[in-house]
Structures are given as C-alpha cells and as structure tokens.
Amino acid sequence: MSVLEVANASRWFGNVVAVNDVSMQIGPGVTGLLGPNGAGKTTLIAMMAGFLAPSAGMVTLDGAPVWNNVSIYRAIGLVPEREASFGYLSGRQFVRANAELHKLPSPGEAAERALGIVEMGEPAGRLISTYSKGMRQRIKLAAALVHDPAVLLLDEPFNGVDPRQRMHLMELLTRMGSEGRTVLFSSHILEEVEQIARHIEVVVSGRHAASGDFGAIRRLMTDRPNVYLLRTSDDRKLAAVLMAGESVAGVRLEPRGGVQVQVTDFGTFAVALPRLAKEHGITLREVTPTDESLESVFAYLVSA
Numbered sequence: 001m002s003v004l005e006v007a008n009a010s011r012w013f014g015n016v017v018a019v020n021d022v023s024m025q026i027g028p029g030v031t032g033l034l035g036p037n038g039a040g041k042t043t044l045i046a047m048m049a050g051f052l053a054p055s056a057g058m059v060t061l062d063g064a065p066v067w068n069n070v071s072i073y074r075a076i077g078l079v080p081e082r083e084a085s086f087g088y089l090s091g092r093q094f095v096r097a098n099a100e101l102h103k104l105p106s107p108g109e110a111a112e113r114a115l116g117i118v119e120m121g122e123p124a125g126r127l128i129s130t131y132s133k134g135m136r137q138r139i140k141l142a143a144a145l146v147h148d149p150a151v152l153l154l155d156e157p158f159n160g161v162d163p164r165q166r167m168h169l170m171e172l173l174t175r176m177g178s179e180g181r182t183v184l185f186s187s188h189i190l191e192e193v194e195q196i197a198r199h200i201e202v203v204v205s206g207r208h209a210a211s212g213d214f215g216a217i218r219r220l221m222t223d224r225p226n227v228y229l230l231r232t233s234d235d236r237k238l239a240a241v242l243m244a245g246e247s248v249a250g251v252r253l254e255p256r257g258g259v260q261v262q263v264t265d266f267g268t269f270a271v272a273l274p275r276l277a278k279e280h281g282i283t284l285r286e287v288t289p290t291d292e293s294l295e296s297v298f299a300y301l302v303s304a
C-alpha cells in the first residue's frame with residue numbers, strides 16, 4: 001500500500017499563501033486534484049513529491065516524511081507541468097538520463113521498458129524538440145516511470161494535448177491505477193477529472209474545498225444556485241410565469257431589457273423553461289448564464 005498523507009500542510013512564498021492548512025489522504029488508484037488556476041495545485045504536488053518543504057505541517061508516504069528523505073525518491077515519480085528544456089536530447093537519451101540519475105543497475109533496459117509502457121519506443125530516437133505536445137507528455141511520463149515508482153504524480157498532464165493523445169494518456173493512467181499504483185493528477189477541468197478519477201480532491205485559493213467521488217463533486221457543482229439572463233419577446237410576462245415555478249428563487253426585470261432569473265434546480269428549470277415559454281406564446285431569444293465562470297463554481301464550493 002502506498003498512501004500519501006498531507007497533514008495540515010501549508011506553504012507560503014513571502015506573503016503569498018499558496019497552500020493553506022491542507023489535509024488529505026491519497027491511496028492507490030487514480031485521484032484527480034481539481035482546482036482553478038492559481039489554486040495551489042502545483043505547490044501541493046511539489047510538496048507531495050518531496051521537492052518543496054512545507055512551511056508548516058507535513059507530507060508522509062506510508063508514515064515516512066517525504067521532505068528531506070532521499071530514499072523516498074525511489075518510490076515517487078513526478079511529471080511536472082513545465083516542459084522539459086531538454087529539446088536537444090532524443091527521447092531515449094532523456095529517459096535513460098533519468099534512469100542513470102536513479103542509479104538503476106541496468107539504465108538502458110529500464111529506459112526501454114518505460115518507453116514501451118508509453119508506446120514511445122519508435123520515436124524515441126528523435127530529438128524531443130521535434131515532438132508534439134502529447135509526445136512530450138508521454139516522454140516525461142516515461143522518465144517519471146523509469147524507476148517503477150509506486151506513486152505517480154502528474155501536474156496538468158492533459159493541458160494542450162490533442163484528443164487522441166489525451167485518450168491514450170487517460171488509458172495509461174487508468175492502467176497504472178488498476179495495477180495498484182497511487183496515481184494523482186491535477187487539472188482545472190471537471191470533465192477531464194471525472195473521466196478517469198476514482199476519487200477527486202478539490203482545492204481553491206490554497207484551501208481544501210471538497211473531497212469525494214465524482215458523483216458527489218458533480219452534484220456539489222451543479223446543484224448550486226445559478227443566475228441566467230433571458231431575453232424574450234415578452235420579458236414581463238415570462239417573469240410572472242417563472243415566479244410561479246418551483247425551480248426559481250428570484251426574478252428581476254433588467255432596466256436595459258431581459259429578465260435575470262436565479263435558479264435553484266437547473267435540471268427542472270432547463271425542462272420547464274421552453275415548455276412554459278411555448279404555453280404562454282413567448283419567444284426565447286437568449287439564455288445566458290451570468291456566473292458560469294469556473295471561479296464562481298469553485299467559490300461556491302468553498303462557501304458550501
């Protein structure tokens with residue numbers, strides 16, 4: 001069993017608090033670390049990997065602190081978000097260099113094995129600078145896997161990767177998880193996370209906001225109150241009709257035209273709106289969510 005435990009970990013840079021008193025437990029299988037940009041995901045992953053010291057609290061792997069513990073590097077593989085600046089090396093040279101850094105007994109064999117896992121054996125002779133984004137992610141993954149770690153940490157691995165390569169990467173991570181590895185990847189996209197993560201941890205503004213399976217997180221996100229702006233052929237009439245409906249908490253006629261509606265249950269509202277409009281002979285011209293930004297979704301989660 002490889003269980004990463006983050007215990008009241010904080011990390012600050014000067015007066016910026018990047019991670020604020022976060023506690024979570026990450027066990028075998030695939031976990032998604034979800035949060036908007038700047039939430040502290042990279043900082044948290046760096047602390048989990050033992051590359052960054054917590055300012056307070058600690059991170060342990062099966063009870064052993066990961067910071068300042070050289071032996072732990074043998075158990076953890078990290079795929080960082082930033083591009084490896086080794087474009088002048090071939091994929092094979094890069095992966096092998098990592099095997100040598102780990103002082104593996106047969107670095108060549110270990111490199112070939114890792115290249116095989118990510119199916120990069122064939123292009124491994126080419127320079128990394130000639131690779132697509134997806135291939136660069138795979139070569140970084142091979143480098144992180146070269147010492148066969150029990151824990152694999154990936155920072156935004158799907159960012160900028162085309163759909164076919166993304167699918168391939170997702171299959172790989174799913175396989176790693178089902179083999180019993182502890183796999184954690186970060187993302188700011190819920191749809192991406194829920195496709196492969198058994199478990200989701202949400203961080204917002206450096207704080208731990210929620211934890212659960214994707215169903216629970218999805219419900220938390222979609223059940224929040226939503227505000228929509230509707231433009232119609234008869235705003236006043238629609239406002240009156242909507243106020244009588246169950247899924248609406250508030251209606252306001254906008255001075256510059258349109259109705260702003262606060263919806264409590266989006267599912268019911270989405271079905272009721274077109275039906276009500278039709279029944280009352282009102283034409284819907286526009287339905288726009290006014291607070292659909294990811295930040296507002298996450299802000300709701302933090303206040304939940």
Ligand SMILES: Nc1ncnc2c1ncn2[C@@H]1O[C@H](COP(=O)(O)OP(=O)(O)OP(=O)(O)O)[C@@H](O)[C@H]1O
Nearest residue numbers: 013016017018035036037038039040041042043044
């Ligand atoms: N070395 C540093 N010095 C100063 N501030 C930092 C440093 N590293 C991170 N921060 C700040 O800490 C906060 C969290 O950053 P972090 O990169 O961990 O977030 P993130 O969730 O990974 O976001 P992104 O996906 O945008 O990288 C941000 O406000 C960031 O500006």
